[in-house]
Amino acid sequence: MKKYVSLAVCSMQNTLSYRLSFVLNFLGSFIALLATYFLWRAIYDGQSELAGFDWNQMKSYLLVTFFANSMLSYYSESGITNKVMDGTVAMDLLKPLNFQKARLAESLGSCVLEGLLSAVLISVLAIAAFGIPMPVDGVSGILFAISMLSSILVKFGIVYCTALICFYTTSGFGVIWARMAVTNLLSGALVPFAFFPDWLRNVAMALPFQGIVNTPTTIFLGMSDTREAILLIAVQWFWIAALWLLGRSMWGWAVRQITIHGG
Amino acid sequence: MTRTTLSVRNTPRRILFLYRRLFGQQLKAILEYSSDFYVMIGAAAFTQIVGFLFLWVVFSRIPVIQGWGFWEVAFMYAMIYFSEGVGSLFFEGTWRMLRLVNMGELDRYLVRPMPIVLQIFCTGIGMNGIGNIAIGGAIIGMSLYHVDIDWSITSVLSALVVLASALAVRIGINLAANCSAFWIRTSGNAFPIMVHNMGEFAKYPITIYSLGLQLFLALGVPFAFVSFVPAAVLFGKEDWAAYGWLSPLAAAYVFGIALLLLRIGLRRYESSGN
Amino acid sequence: MSLIEAKGLRKVFRQAVKEPGLRGAVKHLFTQRYVDKHAVDGIDLTIREGETVAYVGPNGAGKSTTIKMLSGVLVPTSGELRVDGFVPHKQRMENAVRIGAVFGQRTQLWWDIPVRESLNLLKDIYQVPEDAFRRNLDAFVELLGMEEFIHLSARKLSLGQRMRADLAAALLHDPKIVYLDEPTIGLDVSVKQKIRSFIKQMNRDKGTTLLLTTHDLGDIEDLCERLVIIDHGRIIYDGSLQAVKDAFARERTIHLQLGSELAEPSLLFSDLPEVGMDRTGPYRLAIRFDRFRITASEIVKRIISQADVADFHIDEPNIESIIRRVYEGSLDLELAAESPVAASREA
Structure with missing residues (x-):
């Protein structure tokens, strides 16, 4: 366990040392947030409610979505993908570390900073400009925190399995882009599920992506009661476990390829 | 001991000829060596389709946003991706500037008798651009079909000028942003990517933004001329169409800045090993 | 031109x-x-x-x-x-x-x-x-x-x-x-x-x-x-x-493998300060000398007077060592250009 903690710390320091790159990336996604904020503001101009969301709820939705998305950002994701792509995997096999756990530790390490930075930014925004309603009682607050943490783990599972696909293609960027596009749509990051036509909503709910954005936002906005919230978190954990196992078997398969055919 | 020192003059014709030669060779190399660029093409196309779905979902709830209909906004949205695709496919080299500078690869460009910018442009080809151009082009085509446009010789001509300027502005922004490679050397492409992300603003009518942001998109990093102004001209939005005349000027402005930055950057260029 | x-x-x-x-x-x-x-x-x-x-x-x-x-x-x-x-x-x-x-x-x-x-x-x-x-x-x-x-x-x-x-x-x-x-x-x-x-x-x-x-x-x-x-x-x-x-053609280095330790190394070339002596290992010596001032056989003779010599060989001067020593600052090429050998060559 200790070695994974130190990996996480190391990753944190690494993130710090590339701080400029990290901050610029962060600003980049902040720009996207601003653009969608203004778009929604224009959409809500003269509308009191759309698909069950009023303007204040939509603002909260945007901020929580941004927070969830800034975890395990492009920056950390490409870190994992590069590990697979640049052939250092063979080196990692020599170390007494579990590849998957090591990547998880690193991701969580940089998540601490990503979370911190976006939390600060969001608080400033929330207080200064947006004025969003917070969850009312302690129970839903705690449930939201749990669902947020689970969201990171779900995302890790998806990102990790996607990264392993790069064993089969040299086009790492393409894979990341495709993953991002799918995640954006099916997690609810682009637009709340409530806006979806029924069939698309049903598809989205049956897939793991919804655990990243839809679950924490739903709980934050108090759109589910305590029982439903716990159920949603349980579904997150089902996916966390399933993706972990999938990642493990994909890794095992990849390692056999490496050891049989050479890196 | 006879020698006739060659002389080389860069006429537009020669530059076009060299661009074709260099691009053609790069393309041949890519087709031969990298087999799975179709993943990139697919991913780029897919990303765009997802974004289009988003617009569609939104507009299924509300038909008009500040006077702009679905297909009009779809046009702006598609222009951003289309211009990105043109940038990737034909001018991908701008995105390789970081490597050119950091690895000292500009050395060999600087000893060749042709413009540096041309050589930078031809440093690579982003096949993913094909995906963007295909889907972007399709959406643009569909929006032109769906919106009632008063076609005439003048409207066609002005459309061509505005669209060509839009592409030039986009490529100029790419070039200028990537010149940061001469100054910021430790952060990867993060800065140009951030500038690239400002294109997000121009996916929607810029009238939805605060005045400061609007000015920034018109005068600072003029993404407005990539999508919004062409839309205004094409769809005959009277409040904004007049800005179409500024499009070529915006292109000249952006390229002027980019070339200036490149010039200053080259003075700082330290090759490698130092 | x-x-x-x-x-x-x-x-x-x-x-x-x-x-x-x-x-x-x-x-x-x-x-x-x-x-x-x-x-x-x-x-x-x-x-x-x-x-x-x-x-x-x-x-x-x-x-x-x-x-x-x-x-x-x-x-x-x-x-x-x-x-x-x-x-x-x-x-x-x-x-x-x-x-x-x-x-x-x-x-x-x-x-x-x-x-x-x-x-x-x-x-x-x-x-x-x-x-x-x-x-x-x-x-x-x-x-x-x-x-x-x-x-x-x-x-x-x-x-x-x-x-x-x-x-x-x-x-x-x-x-x-x-x-x-x-x-x-x-x-x-x-x-x-x-x-x-x-x-x-x-x-x-x-x-x-x-x-x-x-x-x-x-x-x-x-x-x-x-x-x-x-x-x-x-x-x-x-x-x-x-x-x-030409200037440095007069430089030679002789490498010696000794059978025993030198008795009084400091006395060996006390009359010729420009001769350089480096220890290159146990019982190994490298001696740089100006062949117009002292011959190789004279050097070997002096060494033998103090210790057994198992083996020796002489390096021909090469441009590499010259340049290396210029870098190290132990040779002054401005002087070299004016040296009698170079001058006679020019003439």
């Missing part, structure tokens, strides 16, 4: 100073400290048409920086520079058609396309007339033995093949001046020979001016008449190669 004329040429790089550790990183975030590194520190250099010049010096002496300024890659911090009447970094186009450059490890060729295509592309870039191109290409292919690999892309070439292809690429447009930065580094002897004889022929037949940096003394001796030595960004010697060789 002088082709290259540099006066007070200077290049200063600014380097950020980073302190180690997390504290250093945080400090660096707020205050950036820089030091100026004077890579080239005011050099004067005049090279006439048709000259062959070796430009040597230890790593980091400023050789590459100079060449990159001459070729228009780097902009000088100050000083005057003209190449065939043009200022390289300002009149880049005019300069580019007059020069050919090979920058050691890095290829000028397109990585992914066959060498022949690369050369074809260069033909278009330099606007080489078709007949001149044919003539040159045929000649180069034969002289450099490129037949076997001209259809391969640069990424598939061995180092020696790539260097030959690069050389052909640099000379395709009949440049007046060629800059070669470490052209034979890492190559085997036969390729080196091919490259050297090719360069020699270009210089002989076409009068191509040559400026060459290298660590390979064979290159220098084979190709160059003039030697320019640079250290810490300054030229410390500029003169004929022959003069240097």
Whole structure:
């Protein structure tokens, strides 16, 4: 366990040392947030409610979505993908570390900073400009925190399995882009599920992506009661476990390829 | 001991000829060596389709946003991706500037008798651009079909000028942003990517933004001329169409800045090993 | 007529100073400290048409920086520079058609396309007339033995093949001046020979001016008449190669393997202070001496008077050791140029 903690710390320091790159990336996604904020503001101009969301709820939705998305950002994701792509995997096999756990530790390490930075930014925004309603009682607050943490783990599972696909293609960027596009749509990051036509909503709910954005936002906005919230978190954990196992078997398969055919 | 020192003059014709030669060779190399660029093409196309779905979902709830209909906004949205695709496919080299500078690869460009910018442009080809151009082009085509446009010789001509300027502005922004490679050397492409992300603003009518942001998109990093102004001209939005005349000027402005930055950057260029 | 004329040429790089550790990183975030590194520190250099010049010096002496300024890659911090009447970094186009450059490890060729295509592309870039191109290409292919690999892309070439292809690429447009930065580094002897004889022929037949940096003394001796030595960004010697060789032809080193320890080493050459004695191992000695002042047999005789000599051999002087010692500061070439041997040679 200790070695994974130190990996996480190391990753944190690494993130710090590339701080400029990290901050610029962060600003980049902040720009996207601003653009969608203004778009929604224009959409809500003269509308009191759309698909069950009023303007204040939509603002909260945007901020929580941004927070969830800034975890395990492009920056950390490409870190994992590069590990697979640049052939250092063979080196990692020599170390007494579990590849998957090591990547998880690193991701969580940089998540601490990503979370911190976006939390600060969001608080400033929330207080200064947006004025969003917070969850009312302690129970839903705690449930939201749990669902947020689970969201990171779900995302890790998806990102990790996607990264392993790069064993089969040299086009790492393409894979990341495709993953991002799918995640954006099916997690609810682009637009709340409530806006979806029924069939698309049903598809989205049956897939793991919804655990990243839809679950924490739903709980934050108090759109589910305590029982439903716990159920949603349980579904997150089902996916966390399933993706972990999938990642493990994909890794095992990849390692056999490496050891049989050479890196 | 006879020698006739060659002389080389860069006429537009020669530059076009060299661009074709260099691009053609790069393309041949890519087709031969990298087999799975179709993943990139697919991913780029897919990303765009997802974004289009988003617009569609939104507009299924509300038909008009500040006077702009679905297909009009779809046009702006598609222009951003289309211009990105043109940038990737034909001018991908701008995105390789970081490597050119950091690895000292500009050395060999600087000893060749042709413009540096041309050589930078031809440093690579982003096949993913094909995906963007295909889907972007399709959406643009569909929006032109769906919106009632008063076609005439003048409207066609002005459309061509505005669209060509839009592409030039986009490529100029790419070039200028990537010149940061001469100054910021430790952060990867993060800065140009951030500038690239400002294109997000121009996916929607810029009238939805605060005045400061609007000015920034018109005068600072003029993404407005990539999508919004062409839309205004094409769809005959009277409040904004007049800005179409500024499009070529915006292109000249952006390229002027980019070339200036490149010039200053080259003075700082330290090759490698130092 | 002088082709290259540099006066007070200077290049200063600014380097950020980073302190180690997390504290250093945080400090660096707020205050950036820089030091100026004077890579080239005011050099004067005049090279006439048709000259062959070796430009040597230890790593980091400023050789590459100079060449990159001459070729228009780097902009000088100050000083005057003209190449065939043009200022390289300002009149880049005019300069580019007059020069050919090979920058050691890095290829000028397109990585992914066959060498022949690369050369074809260069033909278009330099606007080489078709007949001149044919003539040159045929000649180069034969002289450099490129037949076997001209259809391969640069990424598939061995180092020696790539260097030959690069050389052909640099000379395709009949440049007046060629800059070669470490052209034979890492190559085997036969390729080196091919490259050297090719360069020699270009210089002989076409009068191509040559400026060459290298660590390979064979290159220098084979190709160059003039030697320019640079250290810490300054030229410390500029003169004929022959003069240097003559001046130091009197230097010899004798290596001895002793059977026992010397009794009184300090007394051995107390009458000859310029004799240098280095211990190169247990019972091993290297003795540097001026053969006009003392003979090798005299040295061996003196050693035998104090210890058993198991074995010995004498190093012939070579340009390498001379230059190395110039870097180390233990030889003064200005003096050498005025030495009686050099003088008698000139006469």
